[in-house]
Amino acid sequence: MTKDVVLDHVSIRFGGYTAVENAHLTIRGGEFFSFLGPSGCGKTTLLRCISGFVQPSAGRVLIGGEDMRNVGPNKRPTALIFQNLALFPLLTVAENIAFPLEVRRVGRKQRRKRADELLEMIALPGTGDKKVHELSGGQKQRVAIARALAAEPDILLLDEPLSALDLKLRQHMRTELRAIQQRVGLTFIYITHDQGEALTMSDQVAVMNAGVIEQIDNPETIYNRPRTPFVASFVGESNAIHGVVLSQTGRLATLDTPLGPLTGQAAGGRTYLPKERCTLFVRPEQLFIADTPPEVNTIKAKRVNEEFEGSIRTLYLQAGGEALRLYHMNAAVSAALASGDGAVTVSFKPEQATILPDDPALSG
């Protein structure tokens, strides 16, 4: 029933320009799979390749085990929701939603019935006779989803569908999309440059950079165990501290940095050689103010600035010539914060920091 999507060493080139480089992955049926990456990294191109509008220059796309090489977009079990939705402005809302049924020569009455059911599902009952331009952004969004669902695809492809919406609506639609996906049990392949979206909704996330997929993992692993410097800095906030390897015992490596020796976890169970140039990534919320001297990772810092943001307080610190950021929960009491001279001792747990090699050839 559910169909896996397999990208088998897919590369996509436009003339001399490589938009997607050797994408190799499996998206299991029923999964919510996200591609996350900055603008222009090839996300849309990859999605258009899965839906059949772009042919891979190398490699194969398989859906449900079948090679899609000579299968046109109108014959694939996919439905694509376009970045700009591409609703038909000259048709009514109901006609838009029922378009996939019209294509299959379903009778007029039945089409209308199905359209009304879907409108009910997306919480827009009674809007079937409106024109598309009479709807708000979020409503258009939902109509586009309903239209795609009416096609009864096995795989729904969504190209940054929420990017045009305001923050509140976007957060609301996130929950709604996830709920729809779980209700109908379809495979969702979702594209976004918004890491919040990718992390909250997905089962699996593929992080892309300049046409290359750098890491595929579940959201928590992506966030906690980035495998490349790009993933570490693109997903979430990170403090990056450069240094050279002093030693490694088991999975923990210690770097010599301008801030003193710091210990973190070697990414992906790597073994580093002494003197290797590396970067330690630690997230602002994993840095904490040490009121008693910590056993490892002691950083003597100076408070430069701070921002109050309600539940948290962002501290901007300076240590050994590096700027650091620290999120401090306002509920947590700290004597050091009250002291006037601005000198603080901060620390982090070695398991919560990731050490990645600087040489890009060794990463990934």
Place this chain on the structure above:
Amino acid sequence: MTSLARFSRDFSSRHGTGAASFVVAAVLFWIVFLILLPQLAMLDVSFRHNLPRPEVGGPRDVHTLDNYRYFLFGNSGGAALNALDIGVLTKTLVAAVLVTVLDILLCYPIAFILAHSASGAGARLMVIGLIVPFWINDILRAFAFRILFGATGVINGVGLSLGLWDQPIDFIRADVALYAGLAYTYVLLMVFSIYNAVETLDRNQIEAARDMGASWWRVHWRIVLPVAKPGIASGATMVFMLTAGALAAPQILGGPSNLWFTQLIYQWFNDAGDWARGSAYATILLVVCLAFVFLMMRIFRVSIGAIGR
């Protein structure tokens, strides 16, 4: 009129009063002196007798329906219809419709490809290919078609040598040359009208329809054609009007026994020297063509506003 006033107000606030009054005056001059007044004068003449010069303004110079009566009944005095002239008008209209339809069929694909499939050099080449033939003057082009379609012309030559037919076909007598020539002359108007409309269509909509399983046929019928409709309507109106009013092409390419209605008008004005009757015939052509266009717009549910876009 109110919209003209509004336009002049908007325009003057943006470009200054001087420029605004120039534009309004120029437009008014154009409409009143170059279109409205000559037409009214012609209308007036069409209701008068064809009098020798000295009698103009004299007691016999009164309004009459004679010229229109002549078109309907000829010299029979009401007993029988003027089958010849009415026939010519009908044939002209049918031929104009034919040419228009031919142009629509020809230009819709061209305009669509130009707007959505061709890119860069290909598109530029297509546009140049469409425009360059119009550097050649109208009459020359018509004669070129005569040569192309003549008994010893290129088309007959190729057809005969390939053995497609074994007697030269008289394309001129069959009016094939005329229709082809007229259709060719107005291709550019039609292409750009349709192009203008189709170009506004978002490519993603075509792809969305394809993605939902629509065949090419349905994509065009449901998505592209509705968008192209105003463009087709404005192109069709122009081509129809210009074809029905064409004179040179029918003169040169028409079969010997086939008259175009404009040729009748020409004969009344020039050969018979009867300006009154010529005016009446010209008025009849104008009114019938306008009525036909409005009827078509009603049938295909196109509003005038949509054409103006």
